Amino acid sequence: MKLEIKNLSFSFGDARVLNCISLGIEEGEFVGLMGPNGSGKTTLLRCLTRYLPSEARTILVDMKPIHTMSDKEIAKTFAVVPQTSATDFPFTAYDIVMMGRLPHMGSRLAGESKKDEAVVRWAFDRTGCSHLKGRRFSELSGGERQRVIIARALAQQPKVLLLDEPTVYLDISGQFEMMDLIRRLNTEDGLTIVAVLHDINMAARYSDRVVLLNGGRLEAFDHPDEVFTTNTIRAVYGVDVAVRKDPLTHDVFVMPRSPIVLATKRGRRIHVLCGGGSGGPIMRALVDSGHSVSVGVLNVLDSDYESATDLRVPIIAEVPFAQISDDMHAENLRCIDETPIVVVTPFPVGPGNFKNLEAAMYALKAGKRVYILTGSGESSIDFVGGKANAYLCDLADAGAVKIRNLDDMMQLIAHEETANR
Amino acid sequence: MRETGADKNASESQSDRSRSSESAHALYLVGLVALLAAVSFVSILTGTLGPIGPGEPEKISLGEAIETLIGDGDGTGFAATVIWEIRVPRIVLAGLIGASLACAGTAMQAVFRNPMADPFIIGVSSGAAVGAATAGVIGLTAVVGAFTAPLFAFFSALLTVLVVYQMGTIRGRVYVETLLLSGVAVAAFLGALVSFLIYFAGNDYHELIPWLLGTLSSADWNDAVIISVPILIGVLVIFLYGRDLNALLLGEETAHNLGANPESVKKLMLGVAALMTAGAVAFAGIIGFIGLIVPHMMRLVFGADHRMLIPTSTLFGASFLIGADSLARTVIPGEELPVGIITALCGGPFFLYLLRKSRTGGGPQ
Numbered sequence: 001m002k003l004e005i006k007n008l009s010f011s012f013g014d015a016r017v018l019n020c021i022s023l024g025i026e027e028g029e030f031v032g033l034m035g036p037n038g039s040g041k042t043t044l045l046r047c048l049t050r051y052l053p054s055e056a057r058t059i060l061v062d063m064k065p066i067h068t069m070s071d072k073e074i075a076k077t078f079a080v081v082p083q084t085s086a087t088d089f090p091f092t093a094y095d096i097v098m099m100g101r102l103p104h105m106g107s108r109l110a111g112e113s114k115k116d117e118a119v120v121r122w123a124f125d126r127t128g129c130s131h132l133k134g135r136r137f138s139e140l141s142g143g144e145r146q147r148v149i150i151a152r153a154l155a156q157q158p159k160v161l162l163l164d165e166p167t168v169y170l171d172i173s174g175q176f177e178m179m180d181l182i183r184r185l186n187t188e189d190g191l192t193i194v195a196v197l198h199d200i201n202m203a204a205r206y207s208d209r210v211v212l213l214n215g216g217r218l219e220a221f222d223h224p225d226e227v228f229t230t231n232t233i234r235a236v237y238g239v240d241v242a243v244r245k246d247p248l249t250h251d252v253f254v255m256p257r258s259p260i261v262l263a264t265k266r267g268r269r270i271h272v273l274c275g276g277g278s279g280g281p282i283m284r285a286l287v288d289s290g291h292s293v294s295v296g297v298l299n300v301l302d303s304d305y306e307s308a309t310d311l312r313v314p315i316i317a318e319v320p321f322a323q324i325s326d327d328m329h330a331e332n333l334r335c336i337d338e339t340p341i342v343v344v345t346p347f348p349v350g351p352g353n354f355k356n357l358e359a360a361m362y363a364l365k366a367g368k369r370v371y372i373l374t375g376s377g378e379s380s381i382d383f384v385g386g387k388a389n390a391y392l393c394d395l396a397d398a399g400a401v402k403i404r405n406l407d408d409m410m411q412l413i414a415h416e417e418t419a420n421r
Numbered sequence: 422m423r424e425t426g427a428d429k430n431a432s433e434s435q436s437d438r439s440r441s442s443e444s445a446h447a448l449y450l451v452g453l454v455a456l457l458a459a460v461s462f463v464s465i466l467t468g469t470l471g472p473i474g475p476g477e478p479e480k481i482s483l484g485e486a487i488e489t490l491i492g493d494g495d496g497t498g499f500a501a502t503v504i505w506e507i508r509v510p511r512i513v514l515a516g517l518i519g520a521s522l523a524c525a526g527t528a529m530q531a532v533f534r535n536p537m538a539d540p541f542i543i544g545v546s547s548g549a550a551v552g553a554a555t556a557g558v559i560g561l562t563a564v565v566g567a568f569t570a571p572l573f574a575f576f577s578a579l580l581t582v583l584v585v586y587q588m589g590t591i592r593g594r595v596y597v598e599t600l601l602l603s604g605v606a607v608a609a610f611l612g613a614l615v616s617f618l619i620y621f622a623g624n625d626y627h628e629l630i631p632w633l634l635g636t637l638s639s640a641d642w643n644d645a646v647i648i649s650v651p652i653l654i655g656v657l658v659i660f661l662y663g664r665d666l667n668a669l670l671l672g673e674e675t676a677h678n679l680g681a682n683p684e685s686v687k688k689l690m691l692g693v694a695a696l697m698t699a700g701a702v703a704f705a706g707i708i709g710f711i712g713l714i715v716p717h718m719m720r721l722v723f724g725a726d727h728r729m730l731i732p733t734s735t736l737f738g739a740s741f742l743i744g745a746d747s748l749a750r751t752v753i754p755g756e757e758l759p760v761g762i763i764t765a766l767c768g769g770p771f772f773l774y775l776l777r778k779s780r781t782g783g784g785p786q
Contacts, residue, residue: 071680
């Protein structure tokens, strides 16, 4: 089975919804259909099933144009799972799934054959919902309904399963169960899948290839890690994301970045000494309040390094897992020279980054304001046999201000600003 | 597919279950046929002339009636005339009309995916009423003969349906929501027109009132034979499309995706139902409630599958109207009530009872 779309365009009146889409989907592929709202995803699915009319020879299944196929042939090629299904009428789940046999039934007078019953039973087994057979469809939960609808789609014995946001009304566990079920149907039963998905991470995780539509045009059709780049996502969705790789699967995943806040007049220059994930919330809070923040010295790959990248905070960075070099330490001190305020977070202190504490002492001696956030418990996690805690006490004696929590610190900084004016 | 022993057992019991439910369905249908026969039999015996009825003394004895029915009599006596020329054609007509209204109502509820739809929803009743009232007002009945009013009613009903259908159709596509609202609006407009005509008809309007409420009092064999053709064909066609109607209930896009062609199914069902109900209305006036509540009752009992719903609704609709008409003939001695009053009086409360009872079991929402 090969599905080809050639120069497909579609308009509702004057509004062009699809514009010259061309792509080919191979048998057994799992294709994620992505794009912002109104980009034409559902319209594309409806053209495939001929629910909406497309021009002749624009859609071909195994070289056969769909407009030459009968309604029943179409229903034996494509089965559709919509976002939600509801009915006011008292059908049982068994009734609903048996309706999937409609395209296979010949005479209007004949009842269901043994084969129809067997296929329906298989469809219930395959979707793991045999226990729902006798239940009223209207009484099932969202997830159960969606399984029954997938069973109905399987009962059609289609070549391609088209899904329109199958997980949109499910909770998070339901979403993964649903996607795993669809992937099993793809890998074990060889069904070709075309699924409209909203969640980029879900699409990246499950799709072989991704179709990205934007305003009715085909923006990209490729492997997820080729499609989901910061630039493409900004161009299509207009949001800023960081693209990462899942450490376990190496699937790409994206996360939205904070909107960029430019330093305002009331903002101060603040340098943060942190590491090991202790600095993320502090940098975030400072950036959000309009301060212009710098940070040092961090090892590349430290989670604070990634947070700082996302926040667009300038970083004085050391290579991964290395001790802070003299060069970087000097760079750090130069940065402190330019800032009136230095914040020390409760970061884990080891021999590699002890220089960051020394930098705080340098700041105090240079007459800067130094805040030491102590966090809830220990002032820092000391991996140098008490030297770090002793050094922190020295810092306090030298005039550093110890503060328990972030909010207090933010208030102090705000207060100091107004006092300065 | 790997089949373990447990799977086999499960699948066997499953097919046993579906086989047993099939035989249960057959049993229900036989039961409904038996009910129809019983109701018809009792109805034949019922009337002001007896043997069952308020008339005193009874002019026809039970023995005489049964003898006439079984066929030992010569067929020319008083009892034979009453039974074969008056009661039986009326019962046949009542059965046909009850069947057609219930069957068309079932189809309409499926096409509109709305349990509140009835066979009159696309303007049949109001159109027919205008036709009949016009015929009455201009006094054509006397000129052309007894069939004028039914013909007027029939064609004005179909004309109205065509107008409503055009309102609900945009570029060849039937939009059921628009169709429904157009039907309501046209019915309201024509209702006013009927009231206007009645107002000017003066004393003649008395003749129109029973027809507006639905009555079988003018029934004869001619009526029954003429109307049986469209009704029996209509019931058969609707029954053959049971599976498509099931799919249509899930929405038009789903029906399309299952290989049913919703546009042609909708158009065929609307056309067939309109012909059936226009025929029924032409001969018996506007008998309300049957087309709404009989499909409901059957759905509450048998579920939503149209291959069961259509035959059961048809059979029960026939029994229901025959029973109601027997009551209409006899409940007030010397007076005949329009049967529409009985169907509404009996059907309304019974329907409410079923609805309340089924709420816990999850009836139509």
